[in-house]
Amino acid sequence: MTSSFEFPTYPARVSDAERDEVLAALRDGVAQGRLSHDTFVRRMELALVARRPHELARLTADLPTAEGGRMANALTGAIGAVSAFTVRMRRAWEAERLPKLLLPLPGPSPSSPTGFGQGMPQPLRIGRDPANGLRLSHETVSRSHAELVLQGGIWVLRDLGSTNGTSVNGRRVVGATVVREGDHIAFGSMRFRLAAQ
Numbered sequence: 001m002t003s004s005f006e007f008p009t010y011p012a013r014v015s016d017a018e019r020d021e022v023l024a025a026l027r028d029g030v031a032q033g034r035l036s037h038d039t040f041v042r043r044m045e046l047a048l049v050a051r052r053p054h055e056l057a058r059l060t061a062d063l064p065t066a067e068g069g070r071m072a073n074a075l076t077g078a079i080g081a082v083s084a085f086t087v088r089m090r091r092a093w094e095a096e097r098l099p100k101l102l103l104p105l106p107g108p109s110p111s112s113p114t115g116f117g118q119g120m121p122q123p124l125r126i127g128r129d130p131a132n133g134l135r136l137s138h139e140t141v142s143r144s145h146a147e148l149v150l151q152g153g154i155w156v157l158r159d160l161g162s163t164n165g166t167s168v169n170g171r172r173v174v175g176a177t178v179v180r181e182g183d184h185i186a187f188g189s190m191r192f193r194l195a196a197q
Contacts, residue, residue, distance in 0.1 A: 002025055008197060011063070013051055014051060014052065014053060017051065018056060019047055019050070022056045022059055022060055023044060023047055024039055024049045025060045025063055026040055026043050026047065026059065026060065026063075026064070027062045029060075034063060034064075035063075037131075041099070042174055043059045046135065047059055049140055057125055059141045063070065064075070067078070074095075089131050091108055096191075098184065098193040099192055099193070100192065100193055100195040101134075101185060101192035101193065101195065102147075102196070103155060103194060103195070103196050104124050104150075104197075105135075106150070106195055123147045123148065123149040124147065124148040124149070125144065125146075125147050125160075126141075126142045126145050126146045126147065126148065126187060127141060127143050127145035127146070127160075127187075128141050128143045128145070129143040129144055131163075133146055135136045136187060136190055138188060138189070138190050139188075139189050140187075140189040140190065141164070141190060142161075142162040142163050142164070142188070143163070144160045144161040144162075145159070145160060145166065145187050146159050146160055146166045146173075146187055147160055148179070151163045154178055155178065155194075156176050156177070156178055156179070157173060157176065157185065158176040159172065159173045159174070159176070160173065160177065162187070162188070163188075164187075164188035164189070165188070166185070167185070167186045168183055168184070168185055169184050179194055181192065181194050182195075183193060
């Protein structure tokens with residue numbers, strides 16, 4: 001015989017930790033492109049008002065489990081690492097194949113009466129004009145393209161308003177920039193690697 005004071009029992013209510021876990025899974029679903037923004041917003045609203053665990057379970061039933069998400073993240077990370085490695089290898093291989101542009105040695109000092117002694121080298125003009133110290137006869141190089149000068153022990157590369165630009169390590173030079181041995185320099189589409197003598 002049953003007592004008149006017995007009530008049906010229901011499953012336990014949803015804990016904050018369970019709710020947070022579902023919200024995190026929904027955020028991951030949006031980040032991975034598995035849920036649209038509208039679907040995410042609707043499911044988030046349902047997660048916040050859910051009272052029973054089965055209500056929460058329905059919201060993430062079509063998303064990968066945490067273990068599956070970890071596996072997917074690990075796989076994505078591995079693919080990213082391999083891709084980055086191949087890019088680094090290609091750049092290193094191309095860098096070794098670039099022709100060297102030797103930095104000029106300091107020449108005779110104009111202030112020395114004998115003309116001997118170490119002084120500042122004259123600026124090295126680069127371009128298509130035959131009067132330049134470094135003549136590059138290529139259609140992407142301007143007549144007076146750039147200038148390389150030693151200032152206070154530091155090499156400075158200055159673009160002289162060239163049409164196709166000067167770049168150092170893939171970045172276009174606006175005005176002047178400091179350069180060092182090993183830098184990759186391009187005058188138009190002609191590329192070099194700076195080297196000391």
